[in-house]
Amino acid sequence: MSKPLIHKGRASISNTVGRFEKQSRQAEDDGWGGLDADLPPLPTEIIIDSSRSLISYNDSPDIPFDRSINPYRGCEHGCIYCFARPTHAYLGYSAGLDFESKILIKPDAARLLREELAKRNYRCAPLALGTNTDPYQPLERQHKIMRQILEVLAETGHPVSIVTKSALIERDLDILAEMAAQGLASVYLSITTLDRSLARSLEPRAATPQRRLEALARCRDAGIPAGVMVAPLIPVLTDHELENIVTAAHAAGALCADFILLRLPLEVADLFHEWLQQNVPLKAEHVMNRIRDSRGGKAYDAAFHQRQRGSGDYANLLEQRFRLISKKLGLAKSLPPLRSDLFRKPSAGGQMSFDFFT
Template sequence: MSKPLDYKGRAAISNLAGRYEKQSTAAEDDGWGSLDAELPPLRTETIIDSSRSLLSYNKSPDIPFDRSINPYRGCEHGCIYCFARPSHAYLGYSPGLDFETKILIKPDAPALLRQELAKRNYQCAPIALGSNTDPYQPLERQQHIMRQILEVLQETRHPLTIVTKSALIERDIDLLAQMASQNLVSVGISVTTLNRDLARNLEPRAAAPQRRLSTISRLREAGIPVNVMLAPVIPGLNDHELESILSAAQAAGAQTAEYILLRLPLEVAELFQEWLHHHYPLKAAKVLNLIQETRGGKIYDAAFQQRMSGSGIYAQLLAQRFKLISKRLGLDQPHSPLRTDLFRKPDANPMQMRFDFFD
């Protein structure tokens, strides 16, 4: 019988092989209690990402941006539901525990960004940060990659959006407040639940729910636009909190709101089901049945326009509840477009001597 790899501070309970691997391994009990010993600490490993480009472009019709930056690949927050987990399979790692513990960092990201923004044919449009993995995950405290990216974007007056569930964003309020005064930035704070126990299991290394609400307040006090993101809504697990989360976020200062239905692409489906049966065995069948009800009888439907909100009666009820509470709280206002007319191209190599200094 296989034993769950239930490491403290980690969400995944297995390290299943990615879809491109030819072999997989599993710990098995030999009958002598060999798996009864307490698991040793599972430490985070940093790996240099040698990618020579930084901006990623997309043409998805249901995503409100066409370019993004991800300073990190993999995420130490370890959210079990993270739809980015399958991307680790491209690197030869597991979307399970590897995704939470083998983090690729891009220390040259600021220099790469400067080069790309300086290109003659670059056309300015808002850049999304945090669209895949959190740019303010724990490693950022030591790496400061996100901070340096912001410094380049502030220097060039380039618009950006940020999505995070980390209080570490408060470190950069000085930069963000200056950019907000020019309508160059908006921030989305993800709040999944107000239940600390559920949050600890779902998102073991992310900020606690009340801490995220405090972050919303701090950002708003600095004049930074804040959108609360109820993501993901998990039918049968946290969907009953929809009204309470939005009410708490609005009281904290959030101006707008969005929600995203749970997405379980590729390996995430198996990882989430393992987690669900391990932590909430009595709710597992109900949760999975409701998920399938919102996905046309499947565990996931990747169709554009539906993948974010689902389909069917249960999904429609969620959408109606969200619409009503958002309207009552005044969170249903449209997002103000960010300015692009202030953008100025940077020097591709700021260390190189500029002769115009001597004119």
Template sequence: MRFVNDRTTNAFRPLIFKGRGTSSNEVGRFEHLTREQVDDGWGTLDEDLPPLRTEVTLDATRSIINYNESPDIPFDRSINAYRGCEHGCVYCFARPSHAYLGLSPGLDFESKLFVKPDAAALLRKELAHPKYRCAPIAMGTNTDPYQPIERQYRATRQILEVLAECKHPVTIVTKSALIERDLDILGPMAKLGLAHAAVSVTTLDRTLSRHLEPRAAAPQRRLETIARLTEAGVPTTVMTAPMIPALNDNEMEAILEAAHQSGARSAAYVLLRLPHELVGLFEEWLQLHVPLKAEHVMSLIRQSRGGKAYDSTFHKRMQGEGLFAQMLAQRFRLAVKRLGLQDRSRLDTTLFQPPRDNSLQMDLF
């Protein structure tokens, strides 16, 4: 963490980048060298840095569908059109993935982004493969498909256009109102049983949300998005995620109630996950924003993770274990039952049609 000298009090204060979730940029776990700032004698470390700009790099990936065999998630394939996420959610479990790029899971994750401009073309090619077998594709599993740069690059919309053309089922998780832009695609797909959306609502407290997820939509705006998705006929789940002990878990029932009133048909939750570098980043955030709660929050997290900050064991990583985790699960079950948030509709895979290759001659008849 970087500190600057506050000359009015002759004390040191942490440097917080406005609109960013983290305050440090420690190197990733695979790097052999670390960075350290040194004063050159001109007092440069006492100066505030300019606003941190978002940089976007084109990602020349050669495949777009990611497959997994995880037994505790309800899908076996996903698409991520972007690497990194400008929403800057401090708790994002995907932050450590930036280390694979030689970048920091801290500020780099939210300011050095990668877009896959050929995503739609790659998807068309993979769906056309003779051995491809249709199953729902999940979007938003690693980074938000509707983060701010989607307005410019439209990679998510182009992917949806291919999926709609092929009548291929899709699920989307987001915390952005930008998904409403694509209701002209998602609405008709939903009528065919091909689309399902999930909106993440972490807290109803605007101040807490601004600190936790600085560039995501405000809580009330997300509830409005749930309502508009529902009005368009898109089945929508509310994700009360992540639930952070002693910070936002007390809001679980209120979030579910508000989402139900907005039209949500089902619900899910995830206990805070802190893999790899995320532990240090989150502890740093606690000390900056809620120092009096920091020790208590981490204590409850460790109680729910077998004494560690995180346990990646399948079937435990999402909900945890121990008394606190059991209580949270029981509260969720009771609230979901009371509100009727138990829709179990399935997506239709029987309508899938491989994309046409426009480079070929007309079909024989």
């Protein structure tokens, strides 16, 4: 038997070609034992994203925003459960190791954003960041694309909501605190587990759970409305931690909490199953069976409103437990709404538009 495809610091153990590709590849042992040797570290490859637009719009009835920005496509955090993995197939890459190691960046994101906000027909509404891939993933330390985006949003008085698993958000507290004082910014820290060992395996390059709690406290101290997103809640592996995560986040300063049941669309189901068999083999089938119990017998149900919470007795029990702990701690259902009335259009050339003076 060949050795599993395991690279230190990566969660995926396969790199199956994208679902739109005509050809496939498979490792074969040529008899020289090459597949049994230790694999070298897998470096991150940076690819320039030449997209001509930055803001993505949606009309989904089960999410509270209609526009978002993703400065990076792919995510170096490498969370094995990430529902965004299948988007890499549209680029000709794998949802497995490629998603973690081939990262598309948008170095001119601030310029594109300024141009889109300056358009005559643009109407302001809160922008969401971190809803697909994390804007504060490790590459952000070097490229600072997220900070440049925030500078444009602060300059124009544009509201923004951020979800992240990274303590790197502390770097931008100066901008976010000033925006929050005007009702223009809010933050959610996403926490999957409080178990450091499990977190290292599930989400190998994300901040430790304790660092995320510390970042949440730093947001609170800076006056930024912040909440916790228990995401994803994984049956059998982390579902027993629901109350502990919410309680810890409340102690760190979270004003509200929410949770999302594990989502396994398309390629993610096989990738996650591989991870289970490699890391928790005795629990693998138990986890998958419980997932199917909450997804109408399937690994995933993409129906609006069902995809976030699931259905059936198990999903209903999770919902009841979440409501009880939220009520006990006095947590709100959501953060305060952001203001959109302070927005002023920039010009594409960097000067304020005439609307600013009227």
